[in-house]
Amino acid sequence: MTILISVAVITSIAAVLAIMLTLANSYIANYGECKILINGEKECITEGGSSLLSSLRDSQIFIPSACGGKGSCAYCKVKVLAGGGPVLPTELPYLSEQELRDHVRLSCQCKVKENIKIEIPEELFNVKEYKAVVEKIQNLSPTIKLLRLKLSDPAEITFKAGQYVQLKAPLYEGNDEEVYRAYSLASSKNDKGFIELLIGYVPNGICTTYVHKHLKPGDEVLFNGPYGDFYLRDTVKEIILIAVGTGMAPIRSILYQMESEDIDKRAFYFFGARTLEDLVLYEDMKDFENRLSNLKYYPILSRPREEDQWTGDVGRVTDLIKQHIEDGSNMEAYLCGSKAMIESTVEALKQKGVPEEAIYYDKFD
Ligand SMILES: Cc1cc2nc3c(=O)[nH]c(=O)nc-3n(C[C@H](O)[C@H](O)[C@H](O)COP(=O)(O)OP(=O)(O)OC[C@H]3O[C@@H](n4cnc5c(N)ncnc54)[C@H](O)[C@@H]3O)c2cc1C
Ligand code: FES
Structure with missing residues (x-):
């Protein structure tokens, strides 16, 4: 009991001192x-x-x-x-x-x-702040929305497929701080007057609550960018694209680039979702197989429900690597998803001989 009281007293004193320091810094320091x-x-x-x-x-x-x-x-x-x-x-x-x-x-x-x-x-120095108007908000699944923004000022953006922008969440009821959050560009880099983002819902998340519960078509938004060094390298190596959930966003942009630049090398695209309703943009992704003759799209569900009547692969994207990649020594891989997914996937790729320096990724958390 004595120890508990001592800890509580010390913690309270430390908290009071921290608040005083913050206040002093804000109001006294000039x-x-x-x-x-x-x-x-x-x-x-x-x-x-x-x-x-x-x-x-x-x-x-x-x-x-x-x-x-x-x-x-x-x-x-x-x-x-x-x-x-x-x-x-x-x-x-x-x-x-x-x-x-x-x-x-x-x-x-x-x-x-x-x-x-x-x-x-x-x-x-080339990164800019953009004003844009929400043209469309589409529910791809109960937890993922596609946001299409029409740029107004500047009216066009130049970016590399795979890069991201930072969207500003303004003050709204229940949120008293303006924040910026990173979202990968999911659209074609040739579509310079618009951008598309895939935004997953994080319960109590400031920016995702703004997008999922407050944002409407016609609203004005601010974002800055583009940023990042996750983009397709110009090499002769075969390609492995791997995404889970909203990690599909930069991969979609890269697929548009491969199509428009006729990059038709052998490419594997492994996409992981939990249930069938999380397998977003399925037809869209499948259609890339018709436009890129050497691309093969492999979706996999980790927790299909009975009503999904899923007859495809069940497991994780790492299972697809084990199943489909024989010798990765002349391949390069582009990964997008959570930290845990990236760590396990990098390990699985290395075991197949993909050189570590040929594995590129963006961690979303
Ligand atoms: C380079 C990069 C690109 C990204 N691209 C995308 C993208 O294309 N689409 C997309 O949906 N997200 C993307 N993210 C994640 C995004 O930036 C935000 O972190 C996410 O949307 C949560 O923001 P928030 O303001 O709603 O949550 P916050 O208010 O920041 O977080 C609220 C709480 O949720 C936790 N949390 C935050 N993120 C997650 C998460 N993903 N899962 C579970 N808990 C979480 C936090 O620890 C915190 O406790 C990307 C991140 C990076 C670094
Ligand atoms: S912005 Fe500084 S650590 Fe994220």
């Missing part, structure tokens, strides 16, 4: 105007006190931030050459020894409190 010098050439002026990530966003410089600044995705790394203060404990788990020596920081954790000098990849 850092004034600070300059951010980017790559030695571009200068932005910002009001000090915010994170480097949001200060840059306010200046229309967009850094990938798939977790929306929660400090858990490590996508928002930039080099801070001067003025970033000490590396915080929240950043350490995501930074290697080499990155620490190279002054790499998580821009969502690092605060702008003085003039600061940073370095970012040149291609991030």
